Amino acid sequence: KRSKSRSPSGYTPPSTYAHLPELRDVLQENLICVFIGLNPGIETARSGHAYAHPSNLFWKLLHSSGCTPRRCSPTEDGDLPRLFSLGNTNIVARPTRNGSELSKGEMDSSVAVLEAKIRTCRPEAVCIVGKSIWESIWRVKRGRKIKKEEFRYGWQDEGDNMGVVSGEHRVGWEGAKVFVACSTSGLAANLKPAEKEEIWRELGVWVERRRNER
Numbered sequence: 001k002r003s004k005s006r007s008p009s010g011y012t013p014p015s016t017y018a019h020l021p022e023l024r025d026v027l028q029e030n031l032i033c034v035f036i037g038l039n040p041g042i043e044t045a046r047s048g049h050a051y052a053h054p055s056n057l058f059w060k061l062l063h064s065s066g067c068t069p070r071r072c073s074p075t076e077d078g079d080l081p082r083l084f085s086l087g088n089t090n091i092v093a094r095p096t097r098n099g100s101e102l103s104k105g106e107m108d109s110s111v112a113v114l115e116a117k118i119r120t121c122r123p124e125a126v127c128i129v130g131k132s133i134w135e136s137i138w139r140v141k142r143g144r145k146i147k148k149e150e151f152r153y154g155w156q157d158e159g160d161n162m163g164v165v166s167g168e169h170r171v172g173w174e175g176a177k178v179f180v181a182c183s184t185s186g187l188a189a190n191l192k193p194a195e196k197e198e199i200w201r202e203l204g205v206w207v208e209r210r211r212n213e214r
Contacts, residue, residue, distance in 0.1 A: 055186025065204025118163030
């Protein structure tokens, strides 16, 4: 008897992957850039290391862009702050097989926690690793969906800085600059490899320069 073809995945409740651990954040104060991913995949959750699936391009693009001077392995994620002044976190903490198993509401409700993390560690910049993450942050900040003509990869306006604080605590801190990069997931095929490289290279040039200036 032939098995039924797998149906497209949709929202999956937290109980489905409750047996898998959440991924620890790699954060500390005064980093050059913190990468913000969507959420841990199954392989990442099982291994305990960021972007661990072999098909994910994160570590490849991190190197080819210049963000790191060499190709790192997922097991080195905890060393990013010490070695390269880089950090990592996710907008949603719980693991799923892919991003479609998260709801927009779940992502939107996680933005405040994300902002608090950035406010605490105060990096120079954050890199949003995927369009859907930025769409969620935009919805929360502006109370509406981002229009097609409003979206762009690369550096965003100063008014979009993350982790901004108010009052006397704002002195010397205007928030983290925001760079929106394409997703590094192996499932993301809407851009050609050369286009992905070009997007990431813009960030890499800046990270490389800032690291040399320190």
